[in-house]
Amino acid sequence: MKIEDKKRVLREMVLHRRFEERCYQAYIERKIGGFLHLYPGQEACCNGVMEAARPGHDYVITGYRDHVHAIKCGADPKEVMAELYGKETGSSKGRGGSMHIFDAAHHFMGGYALVGGPFPLAAGIAKAIQLKGGDEIAICFLGDAANNQGVFHETLNMAALWKLPVLFVCENNLYGIGTSIERSTAVVHQHKRVAAYNIPADECDGQDIDIVYEHARKAVDHVRAGNGPFFLELMTYRYRGHSMSDSRGYRSREEEEVWKQRDPILMLRDRLITAGAMTMADYETIEKETDAYIENEVIKFAEESPEPRVEDLEKYVLADRESQQPWLTGKAA
Amino acid sequence: MAQIMLWEAIQRAHDEEMSRDPLVICMGEDIGVAGGTYKATKGLYEKYGPLRVMDTPISEGGFTGLAIGASFLGVRPIVEIMSVNFAWLAMDQMFNSAAKIRYMSGGQLAAPCVFRSAGGAAHQLGAQHSARMEKVFMGIAGLRVVTPSNPKQAYGLLKSAIRCDDPVFINEHELMYNMKGEVPDGEYFHPLEGSEVARAGTDVTLFGYNISVHWCLKAAEILDKQYGISAEVVDLYSLSPLDRAGIKASVSKTHRVVIAEEDEAPVGVGSEVIAIINEECFFELDAAPVRVHSALVPQPYNHTLEKAAIPDHEDVVKAVLKLFGKA
Numbered sequence: 001m002k003i004e005d006k007k008r009v010l011r012e013m014v015l016h017r018r019f020e021e022r023c024y025q026a027y028i029e030r031k032i033g034g035f036l037h038l039y040p041g042q043e044a045c046c047n048g049v050m051e052a053a054r055p056g057h058d059y060v061i062t063g064y065r066d067h068v069h070a071i072k073c074g075a076d077p078k079e080v081m082a083e084l085y086g087k088e089t090g091s092s093k094g095r096g097g098s099m100h101i102f103d104a105a106h107h108f109m110g111g112y113a114l115v116g117g118p119f120p121l122a123a124g125i126a127k128a129i130q131l132k133g134g135d136e137i138a139i140c141f142l143g144d145a146a147n148n149q150g151v152f153h154e155t156l157n158m159a160a161l162w163k164l165p166v167l168f169v170c171e172n173n174l175y176g177i178g179t180s181i182e183r184s185t186a187v188v189h190q191h192k193r194v195a196a197y198n199i200p201a202d203e204c205d206g207q208d209i210d211i212v213y214e215h216a217r218k219a220v221d222h223v224r225a226g227n228g229p230f231f232l233e234l235m236t237y238r239y240r241g242h243s244m245s246d247s248r249g250y251r252s253r254e255e256e257e258v259w260k261q262r263d264p265i266l267m268l269r270d271r272l273i274t275a276g277a278m279t280m281a282d283y284e285t286i287e288k289e290t291d292a293y294i295e296n297e298v299i300k301f302a303e304e305s306p307e308p309r310v311e312d313l314e315k316y317v318l319a320d321r322e323s324q325q326p327w328l329t330g331k332a333a
Numbered sequence: 334m335a336q337i338m339l340w341e342a343i344q345r346a347h348d349e350e351m352s353r354d355p356l357v358i359c360m361g362e363d364i365g366v367a368g369g370t371y372k373a374t375k376g377l378y379e380k381y382g383p384l385r386v387m388d389t390p391i392s393e394g395g396f397t398g399l400a401i402g403a404s405f406l407g408v409r410p411i412v413e414i415m416s417v418n419f420a421w422l423a424m425d426q427m428f429n430s431a432a433k434i435r436y437m438s439g440g441q442l443a444a445p446c447v448f449r450s451a452g453g454a455a456h457q458l459g460a461q462h463s464a465r466m467e468k469v470f471m472g473i474a475g476l477r478v479v480t481p482s483n484p485k486q487a488y489g490l491l492k493s494a495i496r497c498d499d500p501v502f503i504n505e506h507e508l509m510y511n512m513k514g515e516v517p518d519g520e521y522f523h524p525l526e527g528s529e530v531a532r533a534g535t536d537v538t539l540f541g542y543n544i545s546v547h548w549c550l551k552a553a554e555i556l557d558k559q560y561g562i563s564a565e566v567v568d569l570y571s572l573s574p575l576d577r578a579g580i581k582a583s584v585s586k587t588h589r590v591v592i593a594e595e596d597e598a599p600v601g602v603g604s605e606v607i608a609i610i611n612e613e614c615f616f617e618l619d620a621a622p623v624r625v626h627s628a629l630v631p632q633p634y635n636h637t638l639e640k641a642a643i644p645d646h647e648d649v650v651k652a653v654l655k656l657f658g659k660a
Contacts, residue, residue, distance in 0.1 A: 124402020
């Protein structure tokens with residue numbers, strides 16, 4: 001990555017971190033309901049991979065920890081926050097919530113709440129790309145625990161069989177909800193599991209964005225060149241619990257501190273400062289500007305936006321009736 | 334109008350739609366090189382090739398999800414699930430992804446997929462190959478459910494289902510693929526909503542769908558000839574949504590009701606039809622509606638037990654006679 005790109009990405013990662021921390025606060029204030037799964041600690045994964053890919057062009061799909069992936073693809077943070085507030089201006093018009101952010105215009109194909117559910121959907125998106133002959137790829141970001149679902153294996157098999165242009169990114173944060181990977185999974189290193197399907201795979205540090213970027217570039221290039229699927233495992237850590245109801249009783253504070261010593265944002269910041277590309281004061285300005293933007297624009301937009309109308313409760317269950325008349329009535333022109 | 338078999342009608346709908354639109358594809362177990370367990374995709378692999386006629390691994394959840402994902406980008410997949418019993422493995426994707434995607438994305442994405450599956454008891458296929466599961470599908474918001482009773486419907490419903498922007502589940506029957514019937518020579522789209530009067534009558538309405546329409550028609554014949562009872566047969570080819578107006582119209586005419594279904598009674602089509610009658614036209618009834626249905630048992634293998642578990646036209650006749658105080 002060029003130095004200018006790194007500076008831009010640092011600013012984006014600060015936004016991603018502060019956005020999530022602000023969600024935490026809004027949740028405590030009961031402005032946000034439902035379940036809330038936050039991303040702090042894992043920022044280098046999404047950012048490193050998407051810097052190597054083409055955000056807004058390549059199709060991205062993920063699980064329920066989806067705010068940052070949506071924003072990275074091009075979703076407006078204001079609309080993402082409005083979605084969390086359940087507002088009509090939200091990215092899914094208040095019908096989805098935290099776990100179901102969508103931005104089809106930016107090819108962000110959604111967050112899904114069934115662990116592993118996006119695997120075959122990602123392969124299907126890749127199948128559509130293959131049929132249409134485009135140069136996009138499908139990127140499926142999921143956690144390590146999703147790999148214990150049957151569809152993981154079913155999907156890898158089909159993706160390899162049909163040489164589908166799909167990159168599977170496994171953000172291995174070592175816990176599936178509150179169960180550590182050693183206690184749930186016979187093979188801790190997930191990239192080893194895909195060898196059974198003859199899919200090339202790689203593993204790297206998921207905290208250092210430069211490392212993620214270098215590995216992701218090879219992975220993205222492999223898939224875009226028409227060589228079929230690739231599996232990239234990123235070793236990472238989520239600072240908060242699985243969701244807001246999780247008090248992290250299953251792991252030690254010491255373990256958390258060890259991971260925080262390798263914080264993805266601070267590592268990038270320090271590297272840029274050491275290289276003379278920015279000063280600590282510059283970084284503090286970024287933080288301040290980001291917080292001001294979140295407060296004055298993002299939160300303000302979410303707060304002031306209208307709720308969906310109750311009359312529209314059943315809108316979007318099915319396609320608009322008018323447009324479907326020929327097939328509903330059999331009276332095709 | 335040509336007389337063709339039901340499997341041929343399904344094959345023709347596939348062929349016409351695939352030749353019209355390169356984004357219509359089909360997938361399922363053994364549907365390509367082998368031509369399909371019920372021949373419904375015969376010849377398509379040779380004509381359209383492996384990219385569009387996909388022999389899938391035996392991974393129902395996986396390939397159903399794959400079809401749904403492709404449909405997000407405008408592909409129109411027709412998924413054959415060889416037996417509806419296997420659909421349990423695909424239901425997570427059908428229900429959690431296809432049926433909910435439009436709603437939870439606030440209208441941004443849609444899953445215009447068609448899921449076809451053979452259900453029903455055939456001949457001694459046992460507990461895990463004889464299920465009727467329409468009751469499960471018809472309770473899901475965002476999913477349309479239709480079920481053909483003849484080749485014309487099988488052809489026209491599939492044509493409409495492929496064109497429709499909603500996900501559609503088509504419930505077929507293992508015993509009906511070789512049934513012959515007239516199908517229009519020209520292109521025909523069957524409505525995805527509504528019901529049709531398969532035989533007009535005045536004294537009692539027999540509601541059926543899929544195979545039970547044929548029990549009802551046979552029963553109506555017997556009731557007319559032997560008992561002088563004029564039965565109207567209403568074919569509920571759309572199970573979701575059910576045709577409230579059609580149900581009301583017939584009940585308001587005959588004032589007596591029998592619902593025949595091969596499924597077990599609890600939480601089924603019969604329960605729903607009775608609920609609709611209660612809501613729409615309760616005071617039109619001259620007698621309490623009666624359900625004819627399967628026994629609540631996993632389907633037995635033994636031939637005699639299997640026959641005892643599944644109703645037929647004689648059970649429909651008996652139910653009507655009881656309704657008229659003649660049995």
